[in-house]
Amino acid sequence: MGAAIQLNRLGYQKIAILDREDDLGGTWHVNRYPGLTVDVPSTTYSYWFEPNPYWSRLYAPGSELKTYADHVADKYDLRRYMRFNTTVEGARWDEETRHWLVSLVTGETLRTQFLILATGYLCQPKKPDIPGIEDFAGTVLHAQDWDYGYSLKGRNAAIIGTGSTGVQLIPKLAEDVSELTVYQRTPIWVMPKLDFPFGPAAQRLFAKFPATQQFLRMSSDAFMDVMVTIAMWKFRQFRPVNTAAAKIGALHRFLAIRDRRLRRQLTPGYDFGCKRPTLSNTYYRTFNKPHVHLETAGIERIEPDGIVAKDGTKRVIDSLVLATGFDVWESNLPAIPVIGREGRDLGKWWRENKFQAYEGLTVPLFPNLITQASPYAWVGMSWFDTVEYQMRHMNRLFGELQRRGADTFEVTEEANAAFLQRMETLLEDSVFRLGNCANSRSYWFNSSGEAPLFRPQSIRQAVKEQATFPLSDYAIA
Structure with a gap:
């Protein structure tokens, strides 16, 4: 939805959002179990450009996140693009037409200039392999x-x-x-x-004076960003903070x-x-x-x-x-088979050459492909922070494409390799490298012991880089 909003801002109108479920909302549509709530403040778990003054409490129940998703879809007129109960079988780059061919399980094939994988990290439930x-x-x-x-x-x-x-x-x-x-x-x-409730008076205040809610969000955002940065990414320098937590x-x-x-x-x-x-x-x-x-x-x-x-x-x-979680690594990165230029299979390439994506978004030999739930994409703890920094990247990249009157973009091998090296170097200071994680059995680690889901930077730094990444890192034609 965030990607579609950004594309609309850039003037793109021919968009198809393919969803295997019967309604929008992703996690907050599928998950309905008792006790479901956000585990980051509701004020942070929303778009900066679309605050919601009507959260019932600081940590809102899941049903309110679904309502918020419906509100965003309606306000930004996104339902016109959505095709529900539509399962994608795979995607392949067609070099002759320089388009993506997207195959559906019904046998239908869609042709598109740009392909965005917005499948999330937690979309393939993991069933326990227990005898009996x-x-x-x-x-x-x-x-x-x-x-x-x-x-x-x-x-x-x-x-x-x-x-x-x-x-x-x-x-x-x-x-x-x-x-x-x-x-x-x-x-x-x-x-x-x-946790505490937001009563009618607080909701009216947020609605009439949005700056009050913005201040609350800035406070919660700053606290979470600082804590994640120093307790996880700067573990070498701030080990006592991790110990205090x-x-x-x-x-x-x-x-x-x-x-x-x-x-x-x-x-x-x-x-x-x-x-x-x-x-x-x-x-x-x-x-x-x-x-x-x-x-x-x-x-x-x-x-x-x-x-x-x-x-x-x-x-x-x-x-x-x-309540056995999701399969992140084997069936979700990527969630569908994706074949790029020269027959490169994205899943196979990632598993054989490390999980990697430039700025957490693009991959060499995959022209006109944006992958939102990808290696080194997740920044901070709120998924909305990730989506919004990615929207900034799309704005600059697609804007340059339009300025040049070009049809395709593809990140260069050199830029991708340099970004991967930088992320791996930053991770050397993290709790993932220096802490005792051997017994954690965390889905943040893949089978090789790597932890490439998170971008090991502050939200502020990740956002800043979207305005400064060299456009020469892309081959645009």
């Missing part, structure tokens, strides 16, 4: 495909997964079920959540859980920042309830009526909840 899971006789609920028609009231349930989704789900599940067993593979850093997490755990053994089981064995942290004031306290049980031995197998742990203990259950 297909034989479970009870009801299986997927966090990314929640069935509100099934009641968990009074059920004997288990949940697999304690990532950010699990942290939000577990307290809600505990409110309904008679017994809840939580299967944890890796503890997560959970920080206290400073870990101590806050430890104090939060101590105040919520009095049982030493339970507290030890929930304590991460890796440095803060190696794995996606999250915020909750209810997660730890949930484990104090007598009907909530934590299992950390690992799962041996699933039987029709329950789960057998590796220590031989068995929990009889009738409902199984899967």
Whole structure:
């Protein structure tokens, strides 16, 4: 949607937005599980150019993000471009016509001058490979495909997964079920959540005087940007800040859980920042309830009526909840087969030559291709910061294309290699390189132990570079 808004500003009107789902919103349309909220302030999780004065609280529930997405689509007249229930099979650059051919599963082929991959990092749910899971006789609920028609009231349930989704789900599940067993593979850093409602008076103030909400956003943006930069990217220089964050997490755990053994089981064995942290004031306290049980031995197998742990203990259950995250590296980067010039397969090339993309957007031998969820693209913690710096890059790049009356752009091999080298050098100071991340099992790392999702810079620096990158880094013709 952000890319389409930017293209409109540049005068492009012939746009098709292809979406495999039945409505817009991406994550905030697909995910509807109980307890779903943003884990960065709502004021930050929105476009700078389109603030929303009507958030109900600082950390808004997921339904409000879906409403916001609908509002943006309507205000900027984007629905006219959208084709829902449309699954893309793959894309190939046609050298003869100098266009992209986009194949749909229906057999239809679309021809386009420019192709933008806006599939997100977290769009391919990961199902656990556990022996016997297909034989479970009870009801299986997927966090990314929640069935509100099934009641968990009074059920004997288990949940697999304690990532950010699990942290939000577990307290809600505990409110309904008679017994809840939580299967944890890796503890997560959970920080206290400073949350508060925005009442009608605050909403009216934000709507009438937008500068008040802008000030709140500037404050939350600056705080998050500074903390991520010094705690993660400048770990070498500011290790005590990372340690302080870990101590806050430890104090939060101590105040919520009095049982030493339970507290030890929930304590991460890796440095803060190696794995996606999250915020909750209810997660730890949930484990104090007598009907909530934590299992950390690992799962041996699933039987029709329950789960057998590796220590031989068995929990009889009738409902199984899967909060096992997404497959980022194997089936999502890229999310579809993409073949560029000289037959280069983007996924194969990335896996054989390191994940890389110039400014987190373009790749050599892939003319007129913008890939938004790509290596070194994610800056800060709010995805909107990433989208907006990318919109700035598109504005400058497509503007130059129009100024020259040209048809194609392609980043040069030299510029791409120099950017990759710079990102890898910056990462040498990060918690990913210098911290203890071996036991984190973080999706931020690929199978080679690299962590190329994040752009290891401040948001301010990433934005600034979009106005200064050399246009000579592109071959424009």
